[in-house]
């Protein structure tokens with residue numbers, strides 16, 4: 518065995534304990550379009566750009582072109598006035614969210630300088646990435662309960678929680694834990710009334726909902742066509758089925774995006790101008806994402822969305838027939854949260870894992886007893 522073969526063999530031995538990310542048995546973390554040729558094209562694209570450094574677009578202008586192409590294409594899905602929407606390609610949902618919270622914080626410090634202890638209002642169902650962002654950025658979180666049958670945030674509760682320190686409201690479309698959308702149009706009205714930033718977390722739901730809409734399926738309003746929405750995050754490494762390390766953060770306009778940037782000339786080295794949290798970053802994920810979007814294309818995504826919609830209807834129908842398990846709320850995208858009053862769902866998940874299926878378990882008690890920080 519030559520060196521190459523023995524290294525690759527060692528890697529495949531290290532992988533032995535992993536569940537197979539392909540094939541559809543792992544119901545979290547991985548998103549498989551099943552299109553093997555799209556995957557091969559993405560791998561080649563990744564290889565072509567893996568040593569290009571996204572730190573400096575003047576040295577690698579190709580990366581700027583790829584990023585602009587992707588952002589423009591994604592903006593089209595979320596605004597009737599996509600030309601004025603601005604955005605950035607990031608490594609994932611968490612990075613997109615941290616950047617949006619940073620932008621809202623820096624926007625508030627310029628426009629509302631009297632706020633010294635900024636707060637963001639989060640439904641209990643908002644992704645942990647917002648708590649992480651608040652922790653990193655020195656911002657307080659105010660947690661608002663969701664309705665315990667629809668699992669959507671109650672906009673009246675949100676309004677009651679707004680204080681002179683509020684800088685940002687959050688809604689998910691759809692949320693990760695229950696797969697339902699918050700009432701974004703109501704949050705948009707609040708954002709306008711109180712002049713606060715509204716971020717829509719469309720990380721997992723946005724791409725698919727945009728394609729459901731193209732198919733003429735019923736979809737709630739959640740994007741920049743609502744006047745109060747300031748920013749929206751959408752992960753492409755989820756339902757756009759690109760390799761990992763691909764998300765887009767969008768802003769209503771360029772003026773809002775500029776608060777996301779970081780610059781530093783206060784050291785002895787080169788002037789740092791960072792659009793994202795990462796500085797040196799591989800061009801691989803960007804090129805792989807670009808290639809996947811091109812390969813699957815608008816028609817391909819319509820077909821995938823149709824297939825996912827049908828599968829969701831079918832799975833829902835089967836769950837309705839079971840006595841011990843039920844679906845929580847009325848999920849709008851593709852995520853289903855299953856509950857039981859008679860079975861221990863942790864044990865059920867363990868049993869499924871033994872037969873090669875991975876489902877993610879969520880404790881769920883926060884819905885009834887929201888923590889406050």
Ligand SMILES: *Cc1c(COP(=O)(O)O)cnc(C)c1O
Nearest residue numbers: 609610611644646692693720721
């Ligand atoms: C996945 C997800 C995130 C975080 O994204 P990562 O890509 O895991 O960093 C944020 N919000 C929602 C709704 C998500 O589904």
